Amino acid sequence: MRTALFLLLSVTFCIANAQSPRFKAKYLNSISDSSLQQHVYILASDSLKGRNTGTEGERKAARYIVENFEQNGLKPFNDTTFLQNIGLWSWQWKEFKLESKQRDFENYKDFVYLSTAPVAPEIKAECVFIGNGSDSIFNHIDVEGKIAFVCVKSFRSWYRIASKTKREGAVAIFMVHQSDNDEFLKASERNRVLHQQLSIGTREPVFSESMIKAFAVNQNITEELFQLPYDSLKQLNYEQIKSLPAPKLTLACQLKVEIADANNVVGYIPGKGKTNEAVVISAHYDHIGERHNGICVGADDNASGTAAVIELAKAFAPLEGKLNRDLIFLCTSGEEKGLLGAFYFADHPQEHRFDIKANVNIDMIGRIDSTHKSNYIYTIGNNHYPEFDSLLHVANNMLEPMKIQYDYNKSQGFGNFLRLSDHYAFHRINIPVMGFFSGLHKDYHTPNDTPDKIDYQLMEQRVKLIFTTTYLAAQKTAFTSQTDE
Known part of the structure; x- marks a missing residue:
């Protein structure tokens, strides 16, 4: 021995x-x-x-x-x-894009991406407003194949509502804070720093197409999308929501993946x-x-x-x-x-x-x-x-x-x-x-x-x-x- x-x-x-x-x-x-x-x-x-x-x-x-x-x-x-x-292997965010027919929106000023999965190839879909995302809204608004736009109380707990809209068939979700637009600025700054950093792993990353695509947006863009001020928008009933325009948007969030x-x-x-x-x-x-x-x-x-x-x-x-x-x-x-x-x-x-x-x-x-x-x-x-x-x-x-x-x-x-x-x-x-x-x-x-x-x-x-x-x-x-x- x-x-x-x-x-x-x-x-x-x-x-x-x-x-x-x-x-x-x-x-x-x-x-x-x-x-x-x-x-x-x-x-x-x-x-x-x-x-x-x-x-x-x-x-x-x-x-x-x-x-x-x-x-x-x-x-x-x-x-x-x-x-x-x-x-x-390393991966890092390369490009963020949000466009409507009227203009290109500015990353970190108008919107910020919260998810970790790339949006590539780009998504082109209608954007529909769904209020606060309550269960009953889906009886009135069809989100299948569309971008859902929802009012939330917190950007930190976004995953639950994002998962719900994903189950209803939405291809992405936009979230606007119900009361405090400064919360968007805070979320934007947090994610700006995260997006500048490399992610590192021992294997080449694989991203499922089924992963949720979630964005936080500034209250100011709601009027551009739905032709109503945000304070008016959040007061609408189901029938009024159904009559809102559904603007077509283009989304892209690309990652650069390479050997580190x-x-x-x-x-x-x-x-x-x-x-x-x-x-x-x-x-x-x-x-x-x-x-x-x-x-x-x-x-x-x-x-x-x-x-x-x-x-x-x-x-x-x-x-x-x-x-x-x-x-x-x-x-x-x-x-x-x-x-x-x-x-x-x-x-x-x-x-x-x-x-x-x-x-x-x-x-x-x-x-x-x-x-x-x-x-x-x-x-x-x-x-x-x-x-x-x-x-x-x-x-x-x-x-x-x-x-x-x-x-x-x-x-x-x-x-x-x-x-x-x-x-x-x-x-x-x-x-x-x-x-x-x-x-x-x-x-x-x-x-x-x-x-x-x-x-x-x-x-x-x-x-x-x-x-x-x-x-x-x-x-x-x-x-x-x-x-x-």
Whole structure:
């Protein structure tokens, strides 16, 4: 049977090598708070638009990481390129059209599309008014093959009435707010931001023709369509509604679907070259992009982790050819979409030559959470790997010790942090992992997660602990096993 051995000789060997003055002065001292700050401010700048997966902002971040990897002498992970395309599809809104015989209506000013399915080819149909969409209206108004126009109390709960009109045969639905035209402006602004963002998936999207086509419209266009002011329109009885004009409209909402330009950035520093064994140091460099209330620049999540990987690459560079294992520096894309980049790297070993023995993952290490003042770090996953935990404590005792916190190792269900960052891609295939994390805060996934809120001196201390732990993990006697007869 195969049994993991927690080798005291391994720890003794590592301490003897790592505690030398040369180790501390030459390598650890190259990690600085000012350099970390510079990286975070660049990666979390507004010009990168929140680094959403597959966007130009994320590609700018990738180019910056590549530039630093090259400057620090890293080699491309497959000896050809630092970029690993992760095989995703993207789709984004391309064109919105609403036309009558009289004029073309203006997107976001006159109308806004609420659904996610494209309207392509375009729809040409009559538009009929159906009041508030009560069940009885369908006994008087035929909506089969037509565009239904309805008064609603809220645009946020549009799906119920849209589904009802779809069942009655309507090809699309226009909704106008019953009382507050400012609600249209709010809905328009929310969806304007959403329409500018890429959607990302692992497969080419398929959109059913049966999906509902729903629009919010400005009250001002009702008079153009039905030749009555909105206040008069909503007072009509069934017979009066039946006598309204039914203008013919043309609708189109087109999507651009293509293979996504979404890439992991991967470089490595060779070890002594006797084996292909490697330790992966990872952090995701993507974030969530823009929201209706601003750009989510993602300083802590995860410009901080990405800055740490860049700084660690610089610190380890002088050790090329000296460690027993190769060191892989992996900045992943698509973490916010479901750990997509990390899964791709872990599941495609044929794209590189490495035999991965451990993963050190860094996700949000720049802030102080509500339960601490300073001098702490959370670790995740090491409760599954006692030898990794031992290396962590040896490393911590070699430095000015930090408080090692295990709170996030105890979480379960959706809050199981072992499953919520890139280290899970390795853990699930039985590669030992350790995640470094500084805890959640109120600015998480909001535009308020900004570079000025990072504690860079504390971040430097954390990165030095990560460096030392990784140094120990790169020794030949760490993460070994033998067969007991």
